[in-house]
Amino acid sequence: MIISKSDITRIEAYLWEIPKSFSPKMRVPARILASETLLDNIMEDRSLVQLVNVASLPGIQGASLVMPDVHEGYGFPIGGVAATVYPEGAISPGGIGYDINCGVRLLTSQQKITDIRDRLESLSKELYAQIPSGMGKGGQIKLSLQEIDEVLHNGAEWAVQKGYGVNDDLAFMESNGRLHNADASMVSEMAKKRGADQLGTIGSGNHFVEVDYVEEVFDETIAKSYGLSKNQVVVLIHTGSRGLGHQVATDYIRQIMAAMPTYDIEVPDRELACVPFNSQEGQNYFKAMGAAANYAWCNREIISWEVRRAWKNIFGPTIEPLKLMYDVAHNIAKIEEHSIEGKRIKVIVHRKGATRAFGPGFGELPEKYRNVGQPVIIPGSMGTCSYVLAGTDKSMQLTFGSCCHGAGRRLSRTAAKKQVNAPVLKEQLKEKGIFVEAGSFKGIAEEAPIAYKDVNRVVETVSDSGIAKKVVKLRPVAVVKG
């Protein structure tokens, strides 16, 4: 299938549509949220073919959607949103991704960048020492099978109960850091084994822990509600469910592929394997996905504990403790209620490389944030900048309450490695005042800024289109990578 510019209609300044008539398999139109330049960029890989394929999912509602940071992924594009009707619509593990509940959190300090400028090198080394990182890397905590089941059921609460977390953090996580539909008995022994020693570890790829400061405040009122102010030092953590989530995805993609003929489902790409949500296989996957999501929240809570320890080691035991601003999931499926063509209906929202961006008034939000909307945390590429935005009513109308999740890759990992001299890049970043500590130069090369789209343009698009409001811009000063 080839998609050319003439197949795409501009329906708003930043909204494009491939109509249903494009392919007989499509059940709904396919929509792209992008500026014209970003759209040209998006057309360089198979993202739009995948977007059109997703529009053929059984029970899909409204439109199949991609955000401006989209790039191709396993079956579904990364940066995609698909809502299917509850309870009989499709659930597809490819629409969630291999790293179940990959997500980002932001911790805030009471320090200004000028207070810590001379400590950055030792801080980055201490963070690197405290936070295990890298492929397959285990951590300090070794879980028994009994304990791992507790983590899978209780999510971030487990970390708090065991003294690896902070009780006040729980209110500041999407779903309070725990999905109640989780069922550990739906997670394979193999997955549990892989997860037994990986709590408190970031992994590799684009995962990181980063120290930033607030460089610019766009919206004083919202920034104040979120506890953010100019020049304030903050910490961004980006990671997910590690080997455990990956194994859950692998196990269920295989099972669901095998079950598809039973339900008479045909999809244009085998990687879109799906079953009805209310089928046995669909329910089992959803319970296992919830368990893996809980593992990821627990993981980010324990990494925060490691960051807090590093903070005390560098700044002394009396330093004001780091607070959790918010924690978002960007690879997950949720049952939510949305308005489609004027009707309120329950849908299964698949967000893969997309952040929930609920607007003001949403009951799950902590009271401090309820009137201004959900915090949306957008990490940029290494050494560029990141953003905090706020969800809006427009996102509820246009994108099932969703927004982008990052800058979005524009070069494959292999292409990036060919073009980037990692030791040189590390030196260049140091000259710019950014200390990078990484386990491998390979990781640095793959994550070089050149491998990513310009996060400023991506954020401009979501902000100008109205699906999220810019709150603050963050500038990195120290990065720990796998």
Add this chain to the structure above:
DNA sequence: ATGTTC
């Protein structure tokens, strides 16, 4: 993303 390949 991932003990980098069902």
